[in-house]
Each structure stands twice: as C-alpha cells, then as structure tokens.
Amino acid sequence: MSDRDDKLIAEANKLSTEISPERDLWPGIEQAIKVPQRSRWTPRLAQAAAVVLLVGASSMVTWMATKDQARVIEVVPVDLVFEQASFGGRYALGVGYQEAHRDLQAQLDTELERLSPEARKEVEENLAMIRGAIGQINKALTEEPDNALLQELLVQTYREELAMMKRVGGLTQHVMSREDI
Amino acid sequence: MEALLTAQTSDYSPEMAVLSQPGKTDEAGWIAKAQQADAGAFEKLYRMHIDKVYGLCLRMTGNVAEAEDCAQEAFIQAWNKLDKFRGESAFATWLHRIAVNSVLGRMRKSKREQDRIQLAGEAHESPVVQADTGELRDLSNAVDRLPEGARHVFVLYAVYGYSHDEASEMLGIAPGTSKAQLHRARRLLAQQIEQEQERL
Numbered sequence: 001m002s003d004r005d006d007k008l009i010a011e012a013n014k015l016s017t018e019i020s021p022e023r024d025l026w027p028g029i030e031q032a033i034k035v036p037q038r039s040r041w042t043p044r045l046a047q048a049a050a051v052v053l054l055v056g057a058s059s060m061v062t063w064m065a066t067k068d069q070a071r072v073i074e075v076v077p078v079d080l081v082f083e084q085a086s087f088g089g090r091y092a093l094g095v096g097y098q099e100a101h102r103d104l105q106a107q108l109d110t111e112l113e114r115l116s117p118e119a120r121k122e123v124e125e126n127l128a129m130i131r132g133a134i135g136q137i138n139k140a141l142t143e144e145p146d147n148a149l150l151q152e153l154l155v156q157t158y159r160e161e162l163a164m165m166k167r168v169g170g171l172t173q174h175v176m177s178r179e180d181i
Numbered sequence: 182m183e184a185l186l187t188a189q190t191s192d193y194s195p196e197m198a199v200l201s202q203p204g205k206t207d208e209a210g211w212i213a214k215a216q217q218a219d220a221g222a223f224e225k226l227y228r229m230h231i232d233k234v235y236g237l238c239l240r241m242t243g244n245v246a247e248a249e250d251c252a253q254e255a256f257i258q259a260w261n262k263l264d265k266f267r268g269e270s271a272f273a274t275w276l277h278r279i280a281v282n283s284v285l286g287r288m289r290k291s292k293r294e295q296d297r298i299q300l301a302g303e304a305h306e307s308p309v310v311q312a313d314t315g316e317l318r319d320l321s322n323a324v325d326r327l328p329e330g331a332r333h334v335f336v337l338y339a340v341y342g343y344s345h346d347e348a349s350e351m352l353g354i355a356p357g358t359s360k361a362q363l364h365r366a367r368r369l370l371a372q373q374i375e376q377e378q379e380r381l
Contacts, residue, residue: 012339018232025253033260
C-alpha cells in the first residue's frame, strides 16, 4: 500500500459514521412491529402447527400403507369446499362442513371395517392426532380469537381430517372393486 | 438513574454525565426486554443505534429516501429476528449486518441505483457529503460517486473499519473480491481527487 493509499484510508476513517436522519423513523417502525407478528407464534400455536405437520407426514405414511391393499392407485381429489367460517369459542363451523363431516364419519365407520387391522389402526391413530390438533388450535383460538394464522391453521387441519376420511373411503372402494373381480 | 437524569443543574457533576450515558448494561437490559416483545425497550435500542444504522445506509445508498427505507427495514427485521440474537457479536455489529442486507436487498430490486449514479455524475452535493466538514467533503463526494461494488467495500472497510473477512461476509462476496474492489475504489478515488485538484 502506497503512502497515498494510507492517507486515503486514514482520511476515510475520519468520515462521519453516525448521521441523524432528517425525520424520526420510529413511528413507521413502531407501526410495523405492532402488527402482532412475534406474538403470533405462541408456544401453543407452535405446538399446534407442529402437530399439523406431523399429521401431514403421518397421513402420507397411512396412504403409503393402505395403497398396497388397493393395488389400483388413483389420486383422490381433496378439493373439499366448505363454507367460509371462523372458529374458536366465539364462532361456529359452517353447515357445509358439519354435513360433510357427518356423512364422511358414517361412511368411514363402515369402511374402516374393510381395512386390515394394521391399516385401520394407522388410520385411527392419525385421525385421533388430527382431532387432537383441532382441539389444541381451538383452545388457542379461545385465547386469541382474532388470530388469522390460527384460523388458517384450523381450516387446514379440518381439511386434512376430511381429506383423510375421504381418502380412506376411496381406497376401500378400490379394495372392494378389486376383490369383486 | 431516573433521579440522576432529572437532577437539578446545580447538582450536576461529570460523574452524573457518565452515569446518564446509556451503557452496555442498559443495552443488554433493553435487548432482553425487547426479546420479550417489549416495544418500549426496542425504541430505546432504536434511539441508541439509529444514527449508526442510518449513517451506514446513507453512505451505502447515497440517497436519503432509500437510506430511510433501509434503516426502517433494518430495525423491523431486527425486531423480527431479535430472538436469534445471542450476543455473540456486539448488538451494533449485528444491526449493521442486517442493515447491509437490507441495502443489498433493496438495491437488487431497485433501479434507483442507476438514477443515483446519474445524479452523482451531475455533480450535485449529496446528503452524505453534508454530514462531513471541510476537506472531508471532497472525499465524501468522491466516495459517493464510486460504482456500487467498490463503494460498498470502501465504506465498510475504510469508513467503518471492518476487515475484508467481515466486509466480504456482510456483502456476500469472497474476501479476494473485497480486496479487489478496495483496490479499484482507491484507484478511482485517487483519479477523482487528482482531477478535482487539476480543475481547481
């Protein structure tokens, strides 16, 4: 490094490193951080989210286990649509969901009988896990009824439950159709 | 501490001035509170560090509006990431890293950098220069006209005193690139300063 370079760096080192903004930036920051981003991930919510993830993974395992029985594999659509609803202690589920759930539960009870004991156990455990997650999220919603993330998580979990019930129905029908042949 | 801050002028002593300065202990306390989502404590941290963060943003962007946006974004990101701050580096350094990321992120998205260079070429006095006094203004002006890569390295290395390893890590480049950019910055600055002297 030449003397001139040394001098340049020494001069640069004297430049102001602290400059005050012309206006107070705090109000904008305060407004942004007051959106309850950090508080959204309460321990309960994190626990519920973890359960949902586990349920998702577990559902896949169940599907893998039961697909062998079906032999013919067909993707069962999970595009169940039910009425827009809010949840928690303050709200009730939509009628569409209630009806879909009731019908599928009746169908499920019958069709579970057609599965092998191992597959049935797997499905029942997964459904219990999903319903446990629903219970936990609902409990969290009673504390934070307007938490959009919790509501979204709950909708997703209800969908997961219905999808699993429908999937089991679809698979057992395949088992039946193959055995009929 | 509160009592000292509100003490009558006649009771003033130099020791009180030292005591009333926000120290490391205060900072650690505010960080701990802010990590528990205490926005009031975070405001204290903001007041303590805004000039350093804004200064860095302004020197890196050379644009008041961009610097304000970057500084705000840096503090918002800091708030969201506070639970990840473990005190392994100084809080100011941690904030600087976030601010540099914020500047780089915005510059990647924005075409304003090109506008900024054009404006700098029109020899207007930038807001960065106004922060400096006397002869330093010429250097500040010259730094502000450097191309982005060279300017970022020069600002971090020569103005803020970061090592090449630290600067390159912050900028996401190799240490060798940081050295090359510094060399380029020095060469361009020397040329600019010579031209300026010849013009005078």
